[in-house]
Amino acid sequence: MTRLSVGMLAADTVQPITSAGHARLGIAVLAGIAVIVFLITKFKLHAFLALTLGSLALGAVAGAPLDKVITSFTTGLGGTVAGVGVLIALGAILGKLLADSGGADQIVDTILARAQGRAMPWAMVLIASVIGLPLFFEVGIVLLIPVVLMVAKRGNYPVMRIGIPALAGLSVMHGLIPPHPGPLVAIDAVKANLGVTLALGILVAIPTVIIAGPVFSRFAVRWVDVPVPDRMLPQRASEELEHRPGFGATLATVLLPVVLMLAKALVDIVVDDPTRMTQRVLDVIGSPLIALLAAVLLGFFTLGRPAGFGKERLQQTVEKGLMPIAGILLIVGAGGGFKQTLIDCGVGRMILEISKDWSVPALLLAWLIAVAIRLATGSATVATVSAAGLVAPLAADMSTTHTALLVLAVGSGSLFFSHVNDAGFWLVKEYFGLSVGQTVKTWSVMETIISVVAGGLVLLLSLVV
Template sequence: MSALSVELLAAATPPPITDAGNTRLALSALAGIAVIVVLITRFKLHAFLALTIGSGVLGSVAGAPLAKTVTSFTTGLGTTVASVGTLIALGSILGKLLADSGGADQIVDTILARTSEKRLPWAMALIAGLVGLPMFFEIGLVILIPVVLLVARRSGQSLIRIGIPALAGLSIMHGLVPPHPGPLAAIDAIHADMGTTLALGVLVALPTLAIAGPLFGRVASSWVHVSPPERMTPARASDELDTRPSFVATAGTMLLPVVMMLAKALADVFVDDQGSLTYRIFDVIGTPLIALLAAVIVAMFTLGRAAGFDKERMSATVDASLAPIAGVMLIVGAGGGFKQTLVDCGVGQTILDWSKDWNISALLLGWLIAVLIRIATGSATVAIISAAGLVGPLAEGMSTSHTSLLVLAVGAGSLFFSHVNDAGFWLVKEYFGMDIPQTLKTWSAMETVISVVALGFVMLLSVII
């Protein structure tokens, strides 16, 4: 097993902080989630406070010592902010430079000029799929958000109809297609072939994206009507500028972190000697933090300088980009804290214990286990790794293609129904300016459609090949 798989698997299955039985753990998870939803929807409490209180209720009902519950929550919050917060900040700076320089206007104007109104959702799905290939969901989201919001505002179309295809493209790549960490770890645990899994993953991802993205987006837009939030939507900068960056320069700057991370992913696959200088170079430049930081620095010249920004204007732009995301980072961090409390209390392990005696198809079993762990813990990565570890022995004797399909079934299950214990849920809610019921009807429903549709294609392929 690779170092990445060992590290993630260890993080996914820590020793429980309580000796509560399975029934009590299930009730504690339900109580914690219910408290969060009620505090936010009925009492209008800020999500950060609701998640904090909900984590305390979870630990109390589970019988965990208060000190250990607090430690789990703060550890999860700190880990999430450390891993995601810096990326959100860098992505916000890049987005602000993109907007203030007129670069976002250039991208949006080009998309609108060359794409018909009916094809806009399909164009957003394609762009998001390409951007999401080497990127974590959160990174791709903060990079694409300015474009999504501006396209929705300028085209006059529903934010949901434009945004759902972009979210679907990012999410599907994250859960089904290596080199994302979850699929990579599952490939290692199940001993699947990388190339076969990648090929079949793309084969499943494309029709799933069409159904869960543009097609479902049309349906979801009839359920929920929201406008791009003013605090997140960049103002049109072109009218105040004498010049603006070219389309090529803007697109190149946006794709720079994508290319850097994709280069690292390819090096992971094709470079055998992980101690070689070539591998170490790509390993560094493809780190999300380095890739986004490089993109921000490059953007200061290709976007800021091209628009005539002086040092003072550049500094003001960076300062202005950070204030709107303070609340987002706290909410996302608290979501990570709640997730870690669930994991540390042993909820995920409880589901694994319940599933040991199930007698069903290995593909369906892997999907169901991943679904239950995803719903309980909120983490797609924890779900895919835990489920893959459990069903891994069932892959013995399977053909190469069916072993890869088992990886994809587990990956599909790990995307099922994101809700209040998932940091991604809060990211989408805040960026799109929705309330909890609206987010459940759009984002959560989209994730469920992805999971079910992808499983359907996996089962179909298992019959054909």
């Protein structure tokens, strides 16, 4: 679920680095994934090394020149770290500042005071859905997961009972609701009405997130019962602190990047004139990098100062916040490298070519194509863009509502079964301290539920609207 790149957009037009046929490419994909899973589960090899070796195995089986495979992997790794790595780092600093100043404790205590017992999963899915509306998935994880872990720790809740609803809220927003990049590109590709798509998307999203979030979490917690990972959860702020930030100041600091990015998204939708000063300014301050950086700088004053932090203490907080994320950055980057190797070997083109011969209803075809590309490349955005481009001619004779449903069919298919070639898979695994198998049982199954339920609702709506 990484951000879109030029290479991804042109996945079906760039010349592949191998001339392998469809059968050989299919075998290469299976071989690469098998190597990754085998090395991690059998030999307990670090996921960064396993992903690197799996990418090389994929290229070798596909018959691609080794130097080009290495270039593809390093390009994908660098692009992923450039797009996501800085955001993870800034989020880690903000999270550490929240924890050390007592601001995070203030949020957790306030939430626990107002939502107890059975209401907590519903509170988390609501918060995640609202915050996830304007955010990239990775940014939402960076902002929300530390709070999720602390709520689970302080309230003695099972991690999956709280975490799954939050992840479901973020994922549904990412795949179905504009202004996320995938839905917006799909809307443009099939010439759908933005307002109708947004309205129908919300209609599909509400029951989907309920089923995949609070309802599924009841089963997920039985299958996977893990403690809160202490390495990702700083201890409660020292009781020696005389003061801690107020709830309003803390919440304002956390929501600042959300507000800035939402403002940018709204202006981009309403104002289609890049030369206007308002849009140009918001394009800068509403970018994820600047928005998170602004929150960190604001936090020095709204969080650090009330807690009595001086310059040296703030410096120590920044340094300690960055230490635990080195492994995460490498793993997420290697996941991006594996995905780019898949794309450059021509796997995306293979799926598109094969799917042209499928004879099924338009909405189901759109869903199936997005599913196939998602499984092959790991990227929801790539799956959305590629599938939307392929089925766009089908929208010519569709009504306004059915064109919007075509967009939602593509978006729901793009979320199907996240696995080892998805950077989001590794983010969830590392943040929650899960094994590969546990991540599949929880995160991957949750993504599949979202995809199937949303796809089914889209087909149902097509019969009544």
